[in-house]
Amino acid sequence: MAGEGEPGSEKSFKLLGILDVQNIPCARESVLYGSLGSLVAGLGHFLATSRVRRSFHFGMGGFVLTTLGCWVYCRYNHAKLRIQQRIIQEGMRNKILYESSDFDPESKQNKSQGSHS
Amino acid sequence: MAHPLQLGFQDAMSPIMEELLHFHDHTLMIVFLISTMVLYIITSMMTTKLTHTNTMNAQEVEIIWTILPAIVLITIALPSLRVLYLMDEINNPYLTIKAMGHQWYWTYEYTDYENLEFDSYMIPTQDLPKGYFRLLEVDHRMVVPMESPIRMLISAEDVLHSWAMPSLGVKTDAIPGRLNQTTFTMTRPGIFYGQCSEICGANHSFMPIVVKSIPLKLFENWSSLMLS
Numbered sequence: 001m002a003g004e005g006e007p008g009s010e011k012s013f014k015l016l017g018i019l020d021v022q023n024i025p026c027a028r029e030s031v032l033y034g035s036l037g038s039l040v041a042g043l044g045h046f047l048a049t050s051r052v053r054r055s056f057h058f059g060m061g062g063f064v065l066t067t068l069g070c071w072v073y074c075r076y077n078h079a080k081l082r083i084q085q086r087i088i089q090e091g092m093r094n095k096i097l098y099e100s101s102d103f104d105p106e107s108k109q110n111k112s113q114g115s116h117s
Numbered sequence: 118m119a120h121p122l123q124l125g126f127q128d129a130m131s132p133i134m135e136e137l138l139h140f141h142d143h144t145l146m147i148v149f150l151i152s153t154m155v156l157y158i159i160t161s162m163m164t165t166k167l168t169h170t171n172t173m174n175a176q177e178v179e180i181i182w183t184i185l186p187a188i189v190l191i192t193i194a195l196p197s198l199r200v201l202y203l204m205d206e207i208n209n210p211y212l213t214i215k216a217m218g219h220q221w222y223w224t225y226e227y228t229d230y231e232n233l234e235f236d237s238y239m240i241p242t243q244d245l246p247k248g249y250f251r252l253l254e255v256d257h258r259m260v261v262p263m264e265s266p267i268r269m270l271i272s273a274e275d276v277l278h279s280w281a282m283p284s285l286g287v288k289t290d291a292i293p294g295r296l297n298q299t300t301f302t303m304t305r306p307g308i309f310y311g312q313c314s315e316i317c318g319a320n321h322s323f324m325p326i327v328v329k330s331i332p333l334k335l336f337e338n339w340s341s342l343m344l345s
Binding site: 015016018019020024025027030053056057060063064067068071075079082093 | 125135139142143145146148149150152153154157161165264
């Protein structure tokens with residue numbers, strides 16, 4: 001009991017002191033892709049126009065948009081995965097409860113296969 | 118339970134708390150991006166040689182910084198309302214437990230089938246066995262069956278109290294003469310800690326809440342044992 005859950009045992013790295021990129025799902029990928037997007041947008045603009053200040057602005061805009069886009073996409077897929085996990089869990093629980101009873105979905109499948117053959 | 122110096126949420130032990138954690142992550146990312154942008158703008162303004170001392174109007178930027186924050190607020194509000202309405206869904210609870218706040222202990226009543234009622238006092242530090250949590254342990258824990266929707270009816274006998282359980286995402290005021298209802302489902306077995314969250318006198322900090330979640334079969338054994 002004494003050593004459980006101490007701050008040192010859980011790795012966490014918080015960007016700006018708030019965003020824990022190691023423990024929040026999709027955060028690390030979003031920030032990494034955002035940094036890449038920032039680099040591409042900023043560098044690309046600079047190579048095209050040689051305007052330093054404005055390239056930094058584009059880099060910042062690229063970071064925000066890429067991070068946000070990646071975050072929304074990843075979280076949406078993560079939410080779909082969680083819903084599927086819950087459905088599977090419920091199905092597994094019901095399988096054990098309903099095995100060999102009238103509610104057993106496997107027995108319904110076998111009956112329907114039997115009637116087709 | 119919480120570890121020392123913990124700032125963030127505890128792990129979620131109910132579906133609603135999982136949803137709250139996800140909403141918090143979503144909002145935190147938006148806050149992080151806004152903070153980064155503001156820091157960048159401040160740095161940019163501090164490092165420019167450009168000056169303009171007679172701005173008369175700036176219609177375009179006024180439109181942008183009206184519309185964009187409105188969009189950000191809507192992006193935060195929609196998931197927030199979703200979680201809010203999820204918390205109010207009717208879920209056919211299997212069990213109803215009444216929690217009554219007193220100065221300075223809780224009483225739990227399981228009156229669905231038999232009249233099971235017991236008080237839950239904090240274990241004083243001098244009586245605490247080794248390895249137990251100081252100011253958090255109680256003599257009689259509230260035991261609930263896991264993976265079953267539970268309805269809690271919370272009230273108080275004397276002054277305001279509040280029944281709070283961070284890992285379940287529950288904090289409900291206990292008001293004398295009023296019944297407040299909350300529902301939750303424990304997804305995992307274990308022992309979870311909370312504390313009274315409404316100032317109620319000298320020992321407000323010394324009336325903790327401990328919930329023990331066990332499989333239904335063991336819960337039936339426990340309730341028979343408590344009734345005998």
